[in-house]
Amino acid sequence: MKVLWDLYSAWFRMGLFTFGGGYAMLPMIQKEVINKYHWATEDEVMDYYAIGQCTPGIIAVNTATFIGRKVKGDIGGIVATLGVISPSLVIITLIAGLITNFSDLDIVRHALKGIQVAVCVLMFVSVRSLFRKGVKNKLDFAVFVIAWVLAQFTGISTVFLVIAAGIAGYVRMRIQEGRA
Numbered sequence: 316m317k318v319l320w321d322l323y324s325a326w327f328r329m330g331l332f333t334f335g336g337g338y339a340m341l342p343m344i345q346k347e348v349i350n351k352y353h354w355a356t357e358d359e360v361m362d363y364y365a366i367g368q369c370t371p372g373i374i375a376v377n378t379a380t381f382i383g384r385k386v387k388g389d390i391g392g393i394v395a396t397l398g399v400i401s402p403s404l405v406i407i408t409l410i411a412g413l414i415t416n417f418s419d420l421d422i423v424r425h426a427l428k429g430i431q432v433a434v435c436v437l438m439f440v441s442v443r444s445l446f447r448k449g450v451k452n453k454l455d456f457a458v459f460v461i462a463w464v465l466a467q468f469t470g471i472s473t474v475f476l477v478i479a480a481g482i483a484g485y486v487r488m489r490i491q492e493g494r495a
């Protein structure tokens with residue numbers, strides 16, 4: 316029962332104190348999931364993020380579900396998911412009624428602009444961390460550049476880019492096995 320409470324409360328805190336979605340949540344996931352509770356490794360979290368981008372839904376919710384299920388089966392997935400979405404449900408319900416009344420105030424508009432800048436910083440730090448952990452050689456860098464260019468300048472779905480990158484990784488592994 317303690318593990319389920321830990322899952323719920325950890326994901327609740329992440330949902331409560333993280334603005335900007337899944338990428339902005341990475342530093343907190345690292346602190347809670349990897350460092351504090353040891354529910355997953357950095358590589359596993361990166362894998363969950365990749366899968367979370369390919370599956371319908373919000374990356375943070377998908378990641379919570381994957382990690383919760385890994386830790387405590389189906390009930391763990393449900394508890395972690397409820398933990399990460401609970402703060403949003405409460406906050407959005409409260410704000411929805413108020414935002415239309417206050418959205419024209421300068422202080423509110425400026426505060427939201429400041430929050431956007433902070434979220435961009437958090438996302439940049441997370442992406443930089445993912446890049447350092449995921450791009451380890453020239454082939455990885457080539458896949459990164461190709462995927463980035465295709466994502467940036469074409470209408471190709473990111474699902475296909477992730478699948479293609481997975482195939483490239485598999486082909487690289489097979490080639491390396493042939494050399495061994």
